[in-house]
Amino acid sequence: MIEINTGNNLCQIAPELKFANLCVLTFLLDEKTFAILGLDVYVPQELTNISPNKGGQVRPEELPEIRHLHLFRDMAHANFEALMASSYAQNFPQGLEMIRQGDPADFLHIVLEGSVELFARWSGRECTMSVVRPVSTFILAACIRDAPYLMSARTLERTRIILIPSSDLRAMFRRDTEFSVSVINELAACYRAVVRNAKTLKLRNSRERVASYLLRQSLLAGGVVSYTLPVEKRLLASYLGMTPENLSRTLRMLEADGVKIDGARVIITDRDKLAALAHPDRLIDGPDEIADGNGSALPRAE
Amino acid sequence: MIEINTGNNLCQIAPELKFANLCVLTFLLDEKTFAILGLDVYVPQELTNISPNKGGQVRPEELPEIRHLHLFRDMAHANFEALMASSYAQNFPQGLEMIRQGDPADFLHIVLEGSVELFARWSGRECTMSVVRPVSTFILAACIRDAPYLMSARTLERTRIILIPSSDLRAMFRRDTEFSVSVINELAACYRAVVRNAKTLKLRNSRERVASYLLRQSLLAGGVVSYTLPVEKRLLASYLGMTPENLSRTLRMLEADGVKIDGARVIITDRDKLAALAHPDRLIDGPDEIADGNGSALPRAE
DNA sequence: AGGAAAACTTGATCGAGATCAATACAGGCA
DNA sequence: TGCCTGTATTGATCTCGATCAAGTTTTCCT
Numbered sequence: 119m120i121e122i123n124t125g126n127n128l129c130q131i132a133p134e135l136k137f138a139n140l141c142v143l144t145f146l147l148d149e150k151t152f153a154i155l156g157l158d159v160y161v162p163q164e165l166t167n168i169s170p171n172k173g174g175q176v177r178p179e180e181l182p183e184i185r186h187l188h189l190f191r192d193m194a195h196a197n198f199e200a201l202m203a204s205s206y207a208q209n210f211p212q213g214l215e216m217i218r219q220g221d222p223a224d225f226l227h228i229v230l231e232g233s234v235e236l237f238a239r240w241s242g243r244e245c246t247m248s249v250v251r252p253v254s255t256f257i258l259a260a261c262i263r264d265a266p267y268l269m270s271a272r273t274l275e276r277t278r279i280i281l282i283p284s285s286d287l288r289a290m291f292r293r294d295t296e297f298s299v300s301v302i303n304e305l306a307a308c309y310r311a312v313v314r315n316a317k318t319l320k321l322r323n324s325r326e327r328v329a330s331y332l333l334r335q336s337l338l339a340g341g342v343v344s345y346t347l348p349v350e351k352r353l354l355a356s357y358l359g360m361t362p363e364n365l366s367r368t369l370r371m372l373e374a375d376g377v378k379i380d381g382a383r384v385i386i387t388d389r390d391k392l393a394a395l396a397h398p399d400r401l402i403d404g405p406d407e408i409a410d411g412n413g414s415a416l417p418r419a420e
Numbered sequence: 421m422i423e424i425n426t427g428n429n430l431c432q433i434a435p436e437l438k439f440a441n442l443c444v445l446t447f448l449l450d451e452k453t454f455a456i457l458g459l460d461v462y463v464p465q466e467l468t469n470i471s472p473n474k475g476g477q478v479r480p481e482e483l484p485e486i487r488h489l490h491l492f493r494d495m496a497h498a499n500f501e502a503l504m505a506s507s508y509a510q511n512f513p514q515g516l517e518m519i520r521q522g523d524p525a526d527f528l529h530i531v532l533e534g535s536v537e538l539f540a541r542w543s544g545r546e547c548t549m550s551v552v553r554p555v556s557t558f559i560l561a562a563c564i565r566d567a568p569y570l571m572s573a574r575t576l577e578r579t580r581i582i583l584i585p586s587s588d589l590r591a592m593f594r595r596d597t598e599f600s601v602s603v604i605n606e607l608a609a610c611y612r613a614v615v616r617n618a619k620t621l622k623l624r625n626s627r628e629r630v631a632s633y634l635l636r637q638s639l640l641a642g643g644v645v646s647y648t649l650p651v652e653k654r655l656l657a658s659y660l661g662m663t664p665e666n667l668s669r670t671l672r673m674l675e676a677d678g679v680k681i682d683g684a685r686v687i688i689t690d691r692d693k694l695a696a697l698a699h700p701d702r703l704i705d706g707p708d709e710i711a712d713g714n715g716s717a718l719p720r721a722e
Numbered sequence: 723a724g725g726a727a728a729a730c731t732t733g734a735t736c737g738a739g740a741t742c743a744a745t746a747c748a749g750g751c752a
Numbered sequence: 753t754g755c756c757t758g759t760a761t762t763g764a765t766c767t768c769g770a771t772c773a774a775g776t777t778t779t780c781c782t
Contacts, residue, residue: 219703220702220703238619238622238623238703239623240619240623240624240699240701240703240704241623241624241699241701243623244623245619245622245623247615247618247619258608259607259608259611259612259615260608260612262604262605262608263605263608263609263612263709265612265709266702266703268612268615268616268619268703269615291600291601291604292597292601295594295597295600298593298597298600298601298604299593299594299600301604302564302593302600302603302604302607303564303565305561305604305607305608305611306560306561306562306564306565306607307565308611309561309607309610309611309614309715310561310562310565310567310570312611312614312615312618313549313561313570313571313614313715313716314570315618316549316614316617316618316621316716317540317542317547317549317570319618319621319622319661320540320547320621320661321540321541321542321543321545321546321547322542322543323738323739324738324739325738350759350760351759351760352758352759352760359621359622360739360740361739361740361741362759362760362761363739363740363741363742363760363761363762364738364739364740365760366760366761366762367739367761367762368739370761370762381748381760397542397543399542399543400522400568401521401522401540401542401568401570402542407565407567413611413615414615414618625768625769626768626769627768652729652730653729653730654728654729654730662769662770663769663770663771664729664730664731665730665731665732665769665770665771665772666768666769666770667730668730668731668732669731669732669769670769672731672732683730683777683778
């Protein structure tokens with residue numbers, strides 16, 4: 119019997135529970151101690167009365183929105199059910215690093231509510247690779263290769279996640295051809311998304327990256343003249359490969375080039391002028407191929 | 421009848437030949453004119469007497485090395501044969517832009533001899549994305565999505581290529597489960613390779629990129645102390661996201677950090693010192709997952 | 723072998739973007 | 753409501769890497 123003393127709660131966990139199979143692992147400091155989050159230990163209520171590999175159940179009303187993902191919509195119904203039966207749901211508080219790069223990829227993740235930042239760390243530095251919003255999958259490739267995660271993930275707010283064991287996933291695409299075709303399409307789209315990303319980084323300077331980002335967001339939101347930035351500027355800056363200070367300055371300078379920024383509000387004042395600077399390119403700025411978890415974009419505006 | 425007048429050669433091409441289905445397309449300037457390469461028009465000998473979609477045959481002795489690729493080694497023999505029967509081979513001279521980004525991805529390419537540079541262009545600038553050596557595939561993702569190429573490709577030397585029609589490829593992974601699993605694995609590996617690439621670009625400065633590149637090459641070649649750079653420095657510079665001038669300077673400066681460069685020869689003089697600077701990281705520098713065409717690396721040394 | 727073209731190197735200068743520092747602002751929580 | 757923490761902005765300065773220019777070496781082609 120393992121006990122977790124949170125000060126005002128005392129949780130007891132069945133000894134046969136295998137922590138390594140649960141995402142709780144991410145804040146298990148050692149064999150016996152959980153990381154403290156704020157003043158409370160984060161202990162999902164499901165944890166105290168579940169058997170290994172089960173976790174919180176996926177709620178029935180959530181199944182349709184998962185099923186609707188390109189990854190799952192074409193597979194046989196029975197197979198989808200089987201996959202969901204072996205999966206479980208988990209709620210994470212804000213600011214929790216739920217995936218640490220280098221860890222084995224035991225689960226495919228699906229964001230149902232909230233949002234998740236995927237980021238990379240190296241030598242003390244870190245950078246935002248993408249922000250994932252509902253309903254999307256992430257870290258598919260690592261699960262398939264049964265390889266360590268290349269990116270870390272942290273919640274930007276309270277977030278509900280579905281976890282599908284990688285092994286079930288890998289078994290499934292050998293059994294269900296339609297599913298394997300979906301995986302192929304998803305991976306190919308993800309690959310192409312990162313390539314576009316790499317092209318922007320290597321071919322455009324920071325001013326051009328910002329300009330094309332602003333223009334693209336406008337188009338994604340349906341060609342609107344005004345929209346709200348879907349992420350914090352510090353994340354946008356990191357995603358675009360620049361410092362927050364420089365993003366701030368660049369946004370100000372761009373006011374001479376057809377776009378006005380007021381807080382998180384973006385107003386396109388002269389689309390042609392902005393486009394002349396951004397040189398939008400179908401092969402970089404899309405329209406993207408459809409993919410539910412491309413792993414290298416920020417959410418769209420609105 | 422279409423005629424091509426090269427000055428000293430006059431080629432005649434059967435009118436039923438559909439250019440759009442041939443890679444010759446890449447140097448067809450308009451309906452009637454071919455681009456001139458140097459002093460000669462490049463006209464593959466196969467072109468004058470082949471029917472559409474056939475091209476030069478794949479030679480029997482080449483089949484085993486193609487079959488040996490991870491992408492093809494697990495599929496049913498009959499299916500592999502069928503795929504090869506619908507494919508054809510083509511020899512390209514040096515310096516030919518055989519794929520232009522934005523064109524529809526009609527063929528999966530396999531390099532059998534020579535080498536190919538994949539590069540991206542935007543707004544007059546261009547950068548090297550990868551260099552492909554035998555025996556490898558490239559632009560798999562575009563073929564699968566039936567989408568335009570995101571990168572251009574040009575031969576760095578005389579190069580022999582096998583072209584597999586994308587449509588046959590897509591039909592095949594619905595018929596052959598083992599093949600679809602191979603495609604999944606290949607794509608996942610490719611995706612991860614580009615992510616590593618993006619991480620290097622965003623997290624390391626140019627000195628660190630060069631240092632880690634040099635170190636990684638040494639390891640790939642088996643931990644050797646000395647090796648020859650597998651690509652020209654101008655390509656390496658572009659791949660690493662810097663100018664040739666700066667690469668040259670950086671290489672010189674690194675002599676104080678444990679590595680000596682003499683022409684294309686690299687000699688590691690103090691591995692620990694170099695590693696202290698490069699901070700090699702398994703999640704960026706590999707070892708990579710096995711993939712025959714990752715689309716974002718340079719060839720290994722040796 | 724000779725000559726042209728391309729690749730590489732080295733130096734001088736410039737500028738984009740990072741860093742440092744200080745302040746203003748907003749959101750979450752008692 | 754007011755505090756407090758994290759985010760955003762603005763300015764001053766510095767540095768890394770780009771650009772420009774010139775010279776050297778190598779490669780390739782006739």
